[in-house]
Amino acid sequence: MKLSTFLFCCLSLQTMQATAQYDSQAEFSQDRIKTQGDPAIMEKMTRTFEAKYGDADRAKVYLVEAYADRADMNKVRYWLKDFKNQTFQHQAACSAVRILLTNKHYKEAEVLLQPYLHLDLTKEDANGYMGPTLLVYKDDAIRFFYYYAEVQYHKGNYKTAMRYMQAALDVDKGHTFFDFRQRELLALLYMHMGKTSEASMEMHSLISGAPDRNKEFMAAAKKCLPDYQQKVASATAWLYKRIKDETLKKMQTVNIQVPDIQLKDEKGNGFSLSSLRGKTVFIYFWTIDQTDLYDNSFPVLQRVKESYANNPDVVFICIHTYEAAASTATDVANYLDRKGYNLDLYLDLKDPVTKKNPMATALHLESANLERAWEGDYIILNKEGIGKVKRPAGLLNEMGYQVVHGMIDAVRENPEK
Structure with missing residues (x-):
């Protein structure tokens, strides 16, 4: 066989594999809707996809998320062990922890986080992995540390929480994964550790970002910044008026x-x-x-x-x-x-x-x-x-x-x- 023919065949095979993967994802995207979020149905569909395409790791990510939302940890652990690709496995674990924390299942989240707590966020290979034994993307590793800080905060272990929070912040230079939730947590940690000036800075940055803060944060903010509630009210009123005025202008041409x-x-x-x-x-x-x-x-x-x-x-x-x-x-x-x-x-x-x-x-x-x-x-x-x-x-x-x-x-x- 000529070299050119061989290369053409290899390229064609890669194209066919990529097309099959794309078709499977498009097919799965539509079938996933038909499950109505029922993980039992999703399990059967996942096995069907695995038999048909040889790989259903993307489907398993959704399945892990569905069971995490129901706090069914036996199923979460079972399916996390079933991944063929470690990267997808870690992404699924990361999503599961996020869902568990949102639903206030802190103990369950802590169990899933244990394998990732030894990672050194300062060491990254050429492919963006933290390793060497766990192929965890740096992005997911940073999230794991933020999430563990949240778990420790709710356990009252503020120093441990701050240590993991700081480790994540040190490498998350652009604050890519440092959202409202993380900033709020950092402000609360500063408050509990007696660092009122640092807490004040974080609280100031949250005033115009999201006016609807949780009760614990607002209580801490009042201690740190007596006029915080007034500033939030001012930011809220400003946002309401801006949206209302913009809507009025657009309404004239929308019918x-x-x-x-x-x-x-x-x-x-x-x-x-x-x-x-x-x-x-x-x-x-x-x-x-x-x-x-x-x-x-x-x-x-x-x-x-x-x-x-x-x-x-x-x-x-x-x-x-x-x-x-x-x-x-x-x-x-x-x-x-x-x-x-x-x-x-x-x-x-x-x-x-x-x-x-x-x-x-x-x-x-x-x-x-x-x-x-x-x-x-x-x-x-x-x-x-x-x-x-x-x-x-x-x-x-x-x-x-x-x-x-x-x-x-x-x-x-x-x-x-």
Whole structure:
């Protein structure tokens, strides 16, 4: 065989393998939605993928996350041992720890962190790994140290927590992984260690970043900075006004015609948006897919809805835009109940002829696209039923409370715009 022919065959084989991997991920991305976040179904799907493609490590990452969200540590440990690729294994462990910490399962998180505590963050090979025995990417290693600092803080071991926090900070030069959560933790550690000036600096940096801080942090902040609450209130008011003013400007050119498509509630009863004319309506479009794991929007929506409890002219509804099985309505309703979200739910069911979700398709929503189904969208309707705001729900982050408030009030108070 000629060398050129041999090289061509090798290249073709690599291309075929890459294509198969891409196809498997695209296939898995769609099938994952059909599991409705049920890890038992995901297990079967993972084994099917492994038999078909010889590798299902990416699928196992999602599976570990699903079990971590349920704090099923036997399953988490079982599947972490089942990875073929160490890098994916460590990424899954990192995600699992993050989910456990978010759900306040500190003991369980500490167990998963144990294998990574001996890593020397100052030593990195040419490929970006910390080793030599564990092939852990430096990014994941830094996160492990931040997470362990959080665990130790909640155990009251402030010196140990600070040691791991500082070790991570020393190599995380650009503060790439030092988010609001880590900065808040650092401020609290400084407070507990009597370093009030350092704590003050961190607290000042958080004033305009995310006004909605937790109670423990706010209590510590008041001791360190007596006027902290006033500064937070000022930052909050500034953000609310800015969003409201920006929304008012954009509303003049935004007129989204929302079709009055017949929707169904979880019991099969019919519902149409026209029944809400005369009210300001906030509609959140979503699919259950991985909302169970990356649950950022619903806590914000729940709080905003509660803040309008005495204003019957503002209505909040959720429209689910993808059904994978006959049980979808029940699955979605159970999800909201399990999380404690009191949000009215309706289903944008597929048209039997077009096989598409009519509302999502008509409005060109991201939630109609299976590849990005977990991002969702939201639309705010004025009293005439015209959409005046349309945004991707991924923007509902820590600052989302004031953002949503500002947009709703802009629409509610200016029906003529």
